[in-house]
Amino acid sequence: MNRILPVLTVVLVIVALWYVAAVGMNRAWVYDQASRAGVEPPGLGGLITATINQERPVLPAPHQVAAELWKSTVGMAVTSKRSLIYHGWITVSATLLGFAMGTVLGVVLAVGIIHNRAMDLSVMPWAIASQTIPILAIAPMIIVVLNSVGLQGLVPKAIISAYLSFFPVVVGMVKGLRSPDQMQLDLLKTYNAGDAAAFWKLRLPASVPYLFASLKVGIAASLVGAIVGELPTGAVAGLGARLLSGSYYGQTVQIWAALFAAAIVAAGLVALIGVAERGALKRMGMAR
Amino acid sequence: MTLVVLSLMFWAGAWVLNVGLAQSAVTRSRAGRLLVPAIFGITVLVVWEGMVRGLGVSPVILPPPSAVAARIAVSLPTLWADFLQTAVKGALLGYLIGCGAAVLTAIAIDRSPFLQRGLLPVGNFVAALPIVGIAPIMVMWFGFDWQSKAAVVVVMVFFPVLVNTVAGLAASDRMQRDLMATWSASYWQGLFKLRLPAAMPFIFNGLKIASTLALIGAIVAEFFGSPIVGMGFRINASIGQLALDMIWAEIAVAALAGSAFYGLVALIERGVTFWHPSQRH
Numbered sequence: 001m002n003r004i005l006p007v008l009t010v011v012l013v014i015v016a017l018w019y020v021a022a023v024g025m026n027r028a029w030v031y032d033q034a035s036r037a038g039v040e041p042p043g044l045g046g047l048i049t050a051t052i053n054q055e056r057p058v059l060p061a062p063h064q065v066a067a068e069l070w071k072s073t074v075g076m077a078v079t080s081k082r083s084l085i086y087h088g089w090i091t092v093s094a095t096l097l098g099f100a101m102g103t104v105l106g107v108v109l110a111v112g113i114i115h116n117r118a119m120d121l122s123v124m125p126w127a128i129a130s131q132t133i134p135i136l137a138i139a140p141m142i143i144v145v146l147n148s149v150g151l152q153g154l155v156p157k158a159i160i161s162a163y164l165s166f167f168p169v170v171v172g173m174v175k176g177l178r179s180p181d182q183m184q185l186d187l188l189k190t191y192n193a194g195d196a197a198a199f200w201k202l203r204l205p206a207s208v209p210y211l212f213a214s215l216k217v218g219i220a221a222s223l224v225g226a227i228v229g230e231l232p233t234g235a236v237a238g239l240g241a242r243l244l245s246g247s248y249y250g251q252t253v254q255i256w257a258a259l260f261a262a263a264i265v266a267a268g269l270v271a272l273i274g275v276a277e278r279g280a281l282k283r284m285g286m287a288r
Numbered sequence: 289m290t291l292v293v294l295s296l297m298f299w300a301g302a303w304v305l306n307v308g309l310a311q312s313a314v315t316r317s318r319a320g321r322l323l324v325p326a327i328f329g330i331t332v333l334v335v336w337e338g339m340v341r342g343l344g345v346s347p348v349i350l351p352p353p354s355a356v357a358a359r360i361a362v363s364l365p366t367l368w369a370d371f372l373q374t375a376v377k378g379a380l381l382g383y384l385i386g387c388g389a390a391v392l393t394a395i396a397i398d399r400s401p402f403l404q405r406g407l408l409p410v411g412n413f414v415a416a417l418p419i420v421g422i423a424p425i426m427v428m429w430f431g432f433d434w435q436s437k438a439a440v441v442v443v444m445v446f447f448p449v450l451v452n453t454v455a456g457l458a459a460s461d462r463m464q465r466d467l468m469a470t471w472s473a474s475y476w477q478g479l480f481k482l483r484l485p486a487a488m489p490f491i492f493n494g495l496k497i498a499s500t501l502a503l504i505g506a507i508v509a510e511f512f513g514s515p516i517v518g519m520g521f522r523i524n525a526s527i528g529q530l531a532l533d534m535i536w537a538e539i540a541v542a543a544l545a546g547s548a549f550y551g552l553v554a555l556i557e558r559g560v561t562f563w564h565p566s567q568r569h
Contacts, residue, residue: 006406014410025429058429118303118310121321122328129547131500136420137507137523137542141535144527145349216416224418231511239421247424247512259421266417 015062025058026051060253068257081237084261090238091226092265094154098161099222103215105162106169113170114177114203115195127170136164139228157229157238164225165218172214176207209286212277219269227262239265295338302331351533359533360540366522367541374519375545377434378506382441387498390446391491394453395479404454411454415447423509432513437506444505445498449491456490457483489564492557499549503542 030050034041042050052061060068072084079086109127113120139160146156180202188198230240239262246255306324314320333353339345340352347355360367397403423440430436460483468478510520519538526534 003405003409006402006404007409008406010403010406010410118307118324121310121324122306123325125325126329136504137520138535138539140511140524140527141532141539144530145532148349220416220418224420227418228420228508228511243421243424244512247428250428252425252428255424259425262421263417267413270416 018059018062019052022057022059022061023048023051026054029054029058055253056250057252060256064253065256065260068253069260072257073261084239084242084257087238087242087258088261088265091223091230091240091262092269094157094226094229094238095161095219095222095269097154098158098163098225099165099219101158102162102165102218102222103169106166106214106218107173107211109166110170110173110177111199113174115199124174127167131167131171136160136225136228139225140231143229157226160229161222161225164221168214168217168221169211172210172217173207176210177203179210180206205284208280208284209277212273212280215273215277216270219273220266223262223266223269289342291338291342293342295335295342298334298338299331302327302334348530348532351536355533356536356540359537363534363537367537369517370519370522370538371541371545373434373515373517374437374506374510375503375542375549378437378509378518379441379502379549381434382438382506383445383498383502385438386442386445386502387449387495389442390449390494391453393446394450394457397454398457398479399475408451408454411447411451415451419444419447420505420508423505424512426509427512432515434518437509437514437518440509441502441505444501448497448501449494452490452494452497453487456487459483459490460486488557488561489566492553492561495553496550496557499553500546503546503549507542 027047030047031041041047051057052064054060057064069084072082076083076085109123113124142160142163143156146152146159177199184202185198188202193201226238227240227243230236230238231244239258242258242261243255246252246258306327309320309324309327314323336350337352337354340350351359397407420440422443423436426436426439426443430439464482464486465478468482473481507520507523510518511524514521516525519542522538523535526532526538
């Protein structure tokens with residue numbers, strides 16, 4: 001509980017700095033308008049009210065972003081093309097589909113890697129090396145190529161998400177499945193347990209904490225993948241499309257609202273996995 | 289069809305060879321450990337080439353590796369210009385500024401536990417956010433050239449490095465700090481002689497995470513607007529022309545640059561944190 005006060009202070013400082021920055025960055029426009037209208041530039045009070053209430057500010061003030069968020073989530077029908085819930089759902093559905101695909105693939109590959117030495121030696125270095133490659137950069141290409149094969153809509157985005165969430169899961173699961181120490185494995189051997197029994201009764205349960213840690217990384221990566229995957233399709237639907245169309249038309253408030261919606265979604269998804277983690281670890285008696 | 293069968297046979301042969309190598313004593317040596325993944329990598333390239341040629345896959349969908357290699361050989365000057373624009377000006381500069389700012393911020397809030405307790409959860413939260421989303425805003429603020437890309441990279445790398453540095457500065461244990469105190473070391477002496485060196489493994493962990501983020505940030509930011517040079521621009525423009533060989537060439541360059549960058553950071557880490565158990569063999 002002693003963390004709430006410091007966090008609140010930091011958040012308040014950030015908001016205050018934000019307002020100062022908004023006044024500073026939007027000032028030029030106000031002065032420009034004043035000189036065009038041939039009137040004296042406003043004083044400090046007038047300047048502040050003029051800068052934080054512009055329609056297309058360089059930096060929208062926090063309350064403008066909050067108002068836009070409120071307007072485009074609560075104040076609008078969910079089916080509307082301008083509703084952030086509609087766009088958010090499109091992104092989230094691609095994220096979740098991709099995340100599920102990536103997780104299943106990652107777990108399967110990890111199981112293969114720990115049971116087959118040749119696979120371990122040949123695939124693992126590449127899996128690690130692939131982390132250093134900016135995979136996100138090829139997202140547009142994947143979308144376009146899949147489009148030309150006839151795959152459209154949800155699946156191409158989900159494939160990018162799957163690709164991004166796949167490697168954290170592989171690396172985490174390999175670590176987790178190897179985490180039981182030699183003593184425990186030897187004990188199972190004295191019980192005459194085979195590889196399968198050792199896997200189900202020891203390795204898999206031992207890997208659960210590692211799995212959840214990599215799931216958290218994986219779902220955040222999935223969301224980034226889904227958002228970037230929406231960019232090259234020409235801003236049709238989704239949070240990425242809102243970012244892109246906002247940047248085309250100079251709608252800064254819309255960009256910031258979409259950005260915050262993405263942040264809220266990311267935080268929500270990670271928190272959801274956190275809840276599942278706590279529940280699972282508690283049931284398994286591993287809660288710390 | 290023969291090409292397909294041949295490539296499948298090559299795959300099977302390479303797999304048998306790898307299984308044999310994996311069980312033999314060869315993998316004890318360092319060279320053997322490099323040999324097995326190398327064989328696997330070559331297999332992937334051969335099967336890719338054979339499948340694409342054998343099945344007659346259109347180069348608009350997937351070009352064979354040989355076509356990509358030919359494209360790289362032909363357009364080296366273009367690729368070099370793109371590399372300079374995106375990787376050196378955008379990613380590297382942003383990386384240096386962002387990481388420097390993060391380490392300095394961590395040291396600045398080091399003396400205030402209150403600020404740390406407040407900033408750490410916020411930093412952790414921000415590190416999980418899709419920060420690439422700020423790319424359109426940065427392009428609006430700093431223009432199309434590399435400055436906006438560097439700005440995106442600064443924001444992307446800042447929080448992972450900050451969180452890791454703060455965790456690292458807390459890594460030295462009580463006993464060691466007490467020892468410094470018995471020598472009547474000042475705060476700064478304690479910081480530079482004990483706590484910063486002890487934090488290095490953590491800092492480098494953050495730096496390594498950031499090194500992969502930097503290139504991604506610089507490339508994706510170019511999708512929102514760029515001058516007519518740069519890796520992200522080239523990828524985006526080549527999609528329009530369906531010049532997939534050019535895209536793969538850029539990806540190869542990006543992969544090389546990303547791996548080299550990561551390798552460089554890892555090399556520096558080995559030199560700086562030679563004392564850490566994970567570096568002793």
